[in-house]
Amino acid sequence: MRDFLRRIRLPLAFAALLLLTTTLMVVDRRTMLEGGSDHSWFSGVLIEIATPIQKLIRLPVDLLGETWTDYIALVDLRRDNEALRSRVAVLEEENLQFREALVASGNLERIVQMRENFEVPLLPSEVVGQDVFPWFRSILLDRGRSHEVLSGMPVVSNHGVVGLVTATSPHASRAMMLLDRQSAVDAIVQRSRARGIVRGRGTGELEFVFMVRGDDVQPKDVVITSGMGGVYPKGLRVGTIQAVQTDEARLLHTGSVRPSVDFGRIEQVFIMLQRGPTMDLLYSGEGDGIGEDGDSGEAKPSP
Amino acid sequence: MRSMLALFALGILGLIVQSALGHLLPGYWVPDLGLLIPVVAILALPPAPGLLMAAALGISAGMFSNALLGQYALIRIVEFVVIRVLNAQLDLKRALPLAVFAFAITIFDAAGVIGITWLFFGVSPIPLGEVGNLLVRAGVNGAVAPLLVVPLCGLVERSAERAAHHRRDVRLDTKRPVL
Numbered sequence: 001m002r003d004f005l006r007r008i009r010l011p012l013a014f015a016a017l018l019l020l021t022t023t024l025m026v027v028d029r030r031t032m033l034e035g036g037s038d039h040s041w042f043s044g045v046l047i048e049i050a051t052p053i054q055k056l057i058r059l060p061v062d063l064l065g066e067t068w069t070d071y072i073a074l075v076d077l078r079r080d081n082e083a084l085r086s087r088v089a090v091l092e093e094e095n096l097q098f099r100e101a102l103v104a105s106g107n108l109e110r111i112v113q114m115r116e117n118f119e120v121p122l123l124p125s126e127v128v129g130q131d132v133f134p135w136f137r138s139i140l141l142d143r144g145r146s147h148e149v150l151s152g153m154p155v156v157s158n159h160g161v162v163g164l165v166t167a168t169s170p171h172a173s174r175a176m177m178l179l180d181r182q183s184a185v186d187a188i189v190q191r192s193r194a195r196g197i198v199r200g201r202g203t204g205e206l207e208f209v210f211m212v213r214g215d216d217v218q219p220k221d222v223v224i225t226s227g228m229g230g231v232y233p234k235g236l237r238v239g240t241i242q243a244v245q246t247d248e249a250r251l252l253h254t255g256s257v258r259p260s261v262d263f264g265r266i267e268q269v270f271i272m273l274q275r276g277p278t279m280d281l282l283y284s285g286e287g288d289g290i291g292e293d294g295d296s297g298e299a300k301p302s303p
Numbered sequence: 304m305r306s307m308l309a310l311f312a313l314g315i316l317g318l319i320v321q322s323a324l325g326h327l328l329p330g331y332w333v334p335d336l337g338l339l340i341p342v343v344a345i346l347a348l349p350p351a352p353g354l355l356m357a358a359a360l361g362i363s364a365g366m367f368s369n370a371l372l373g374q375y376a377l378i379r380i381v382e383f384v385v386i387r388v389l390n391a392q393l394d395l396k397r398a399l400p401l402a403v404f405a406f407a408i409t410i411f412d413a414a415g416v417i418g419i420t421w422l423f424f425g426v427s428p429i430p431l432g433e434v435g436n437l438l439v440r441a442g443v444n445g446a447v448a449p450l451l452v453v454p455l456c457g458l459v460e461r462s463a464e465r466a467a468h469h470r471r472d473v474r475l476d477t478k479r480p481v482l
Contacts, residue, residue: 010350017358017380024362024373029423047366053316054323129322131368132337133416134330134440135428138369140322166369176369181426202430264329 044169051142051172054128120233122156122270123147128172135202137180137263139163143271144171152231152279154272160237160260161185161225162269164279173271178206178238179263186229187238192216195226198238198257204264206239208255215253217244223257230278306462307352313455314340314360318367331440334447337364338412339405341379343452345386346395347459357383370416371423378415382408396456398449405448409441 129140143149145168155162155175163177176183183200187208194215199207208223221241227234239257246253275283317336324333337360344356361376368375385408386395393400417427429437 010354013351013354014380014383017354018377021358021361021373021377021380025371025377025419025423028372049315050319050322050367053319054326127326129319129367130325130330132318132321132325132335132364133368133370133428134325134333134436135413135416135433136369139326140367174369180369181428181430182369182424202428203433 047140047169047172047174051128051140054140055126055142120272120274123149123273125149125155125173125269125271127266127269135181137163137177137183137200137202138166139175139177139266139269141165141173141175141269141271142171144168144173146170148273149173149271150275150283152275152283154232154236154276155269156236156272157261157266157269159262160239161232162261162263162266164231165271175269175271177263178259178261179204184229185232185238186226187223188226189215189217189241190222190224191218192221195228196255198223204259205242206257206259208241208257209252217241217253217255219243229276230281231276233272233276305466306459307348307356309462310340310344310348310356310455310459311359314344314356315363318360318364322367329436331436332443334451335409335412335440335444336451337367337375338409339444339448339451340455341382342386342405342408342448343455343459345383346390346452347456348463350387354380354383370428371419374416374419377419378412381415382411385411396453398453401448401452402445405452406441406445409444410437413437413440 123143125141125143127139128142131138139162141149141155149165149168151165151168151173153165155165161178163175163180163183165173166176167174178185178198178200179202180200181202185198186195187198188195192215194217196208196215199209201207208217219241223238223241225232225234225236225238237260239259242256242258244253244255314337317340321333321336341357341360344360345353347353348356357379358376361379362373364375365372386404389395389404393404395401395404413429417429420426420428
């Protein structure tokens with residue numbers, strides 16, 4: 001009997017592992033759909049260990065980069081400074097004009113709404129790692145639950161939308177970037193207010209889809225979040241239209257969008273410490289962490 | 304047991320390093336340590352521990368990715384069969400066959416990820432235009448594999464031999480009369 005068991009040990013282990021991994025995937029998928037918890041404590045421990053090591057790996061490169069930017073690349077600083085000063089003056093003037101126009105048009109409600117949208121506390125966070133499979137576009141951040149970070153919180157940079165927190169541990173979190181093929185953001189063209197959905201292509205570009213025919217969308221138009229999805233606040237910069245593919249036979253158009261954030265060089269981001277209503281609804285009453293009862297929901301929404 | 308634990312720790316460290324390097328270089332230029340270290344486990348360990356180690360490292364890889372948990376583990380289990388069969392035909396511990404094999408297994412691995420993601424989400428994570436980058440990734444893995452897999456396999460096997468030798472040394476001969 002013992003010999004028999006020894007002989008079938010490998011096929012038995014093989015079958016058990018096949019069953020285990022398939023079950024894990026089905027459970028993970030179901031958890032995503034329900035917007036509830038996902039990973040085990042083991043995942044939390046791994047990410048907690050990984051974050052400081054990844055920071056350590058980045059240290060020499062960062063030091064080299066800082067030396068370059070702080071000392072060597074300062075040659076043109078004076079000229080840049082002057083150019084920036086004049087640019088700030090122009091922008092301040094423009095800003096003043098816009099405010100004046102808004103107030104003058106009696107659109108005070110909109111101003112109040114904008115203030116509410118942007119007065120969300122922002123938590124600075126460092127990007128310490130990328131997804132091990134380069135076509136899944138996610139990043140590891142060095143802020144977690146102990147900093148009040150929750151799954152479903154938007155992640156932005158000074159250039160625009162970066163993505164969404166999808167999993168958290170006490171001192172780290174993972175965010176899915178806009179570039180991921182499972183990412184979708186409700187957006188509008190700033191100039192013409194044409195509405196659509198910006199989707200990740202899995203490459204360095206985004207796709208603006210579900211654009212109703214006849215909408216005015218031109219290359220170089222700026223695309224911003226519409227706030228309609230209940231995930232991101234309104235008015236965050238997403239990218240710029242590069243080209244519009246029109247097909248007369250189809251009702252919908254598609255445009256390619258160059259993201260406003262340079263995802264290849266992203267180092268510091270800000271986590272908006274307030275979830276949108278959809279994310280709040282999705283995650284309410286659920287545990288949030290990788291280490292405990294998990295997260296995930298919008299992280300990997302069903303496409 | 305000690306070599307298994309060391310290999311597991313190395314596999315985790317490999318994933319951490321890979322994730323950190325992905326931040327400094329384009330992802331497809333980074334060697335896929337999350338794939339190559341399980342290959343070491345499958346080649347150097349006996350079948351059952353090799354299978355368990357490959358699955359464990361696969362589950363760990365899923366935690367460093369936005370993929371489904373268990374997705375990489377399933378792929379590693381299938382790869383276990385492929386590697387065992389191929390290793391019986393070719394000697395995968397020699398540089399050239401290993402380089403060619405690493406190139407092919409990277410493509411196979413990506414096909415697995417595409418298949419499973421498509422099955423669960425109805426969308427492939429790798430668009431058609433990224434096939435070139437996938438080939439670059441496979442090339443990088445092919446170049447790195449002989450430098451990484453061969454020495455690591457040697458280390459693991461030597462460590463296992465030493466442990467077996469140590470066990471033989473301390474074994475008591477109970478049949479020998481005491482006096």
